[in-house]
Amino acid sequence: MNGKIEFKKATNLDSELLFEWRNDPITIQNSITQRGVEKNEHERWFYNAQQNGDIKIYIAFIGDAPIGMVRFDKKEFNSAELSWNISPKFRGKGFGKKVVILATDLFKGRLEAKVLIANVASFKIAVDAGFKEKNRDDLIIYFEKDSS
Numbered sequence: 275m276n277g278k279i280e281f282k283k284a285t286n287l288d289s290e291l292l293f294e295w296r297n298d299p300i301t302i303q304n305s306i307t308q309r310g311v312e313k314n315e316h317e318r319w320f321y322n323a324q325q326n327g328d329i330k331i332y333i334a335f336i337g338d339a340p341i342g343m344v345r346f347d348k349k350e351f352n353s354a355e356l357s358w359n360i361s362p363k364f365r366g367k368g369f370g371k372k373v374v375i376l377a378t379d380l381f382k383g384r385l386e387a388k389v390l391i392a393n394v395a396s397f398k399i400a401v402d403a404g405f406k407e408k409n410r411d412d413l414i415i416y417f418e419k420d421s422s
Contacts, residue, residue, distance in 0.1 A: 277336040279369075279376055284331035284343065289320045291340060292331075298362045304393040306414065332380065334373045341369050344377040352383035352422075358399070370395065374403040378421045387417040 284292065295301060297310040311319070323329040328348035334341050342360040349355055356377065360370045378385060387405055389396045390413060397415065405417035 279341070279372055280335050281332040281344070281377070281380065282335065284324075284333050286320075286324070288331075288333055288340075288343075289317065291333075292316070292320065292343060295343065295359050295361060300362065300365070301359055304390055304396060306388055306390065308390075330380075332377070334369075334376075336369075339364075342373045344373065344380075346381055346385075349386065353386070354381055354383065355386045355388070356381070357387070358396075365395075370399045371402045374399050378403060378419060382422055383420075385419045385421055387419075389415045389417065391415055 293311075293313065293316045296305075296316065302308060302310050323331060323345075330346040330348075332344050334343065340361060341364040342358060345357045346354040347357070356374070358370065358374050358377065360373065385405070387400050389400055391397075391410065400415075400417045403419070404421075405419040407415055408418050409416040
């Protein structure tokens with residue numbers, strides 16, 4: 275699938291899709307929490323995220339096909355943590371790298387990201403998108419990027 279990747283702000287209509295992606299077995303394996311979420315937990319989280327001006331969620335599309343999502347959690351002035359998830363249907367095709375590179379253009383300032391050491395795909399995506407490793411512990415690599 276070729277085409278231009280575009281982002282749209284997530285709405286209530288996207289909640290079910292994000293719930294499905296969040297509970298995909300590979301997503302669970304590569305998430306920091308390493309657990310799935312119940313429907314009511316997700317709905318409560320998504321509603322609160324929509325109300326919170328410090329959280330921005332975008333769906334990445336090629337044409338009408340949703341291929342992934344990115345989330346910015348504001349940390350402090352001009353700083354946010356970037357999280358991403360690629361649709362299971364579109365993984366392994368290079369879209370993750372493209373989505374994250376383009377997503378960094380949506381935020382001006384310092385971006386941070388956390389990646390499990392075992393998550394080789396997201397590690398490569400972060401590095402290819404210009405993130406630099408700043409620290410690590412037994413489980414997580416902490417990245418940052420200045421996208422001013």
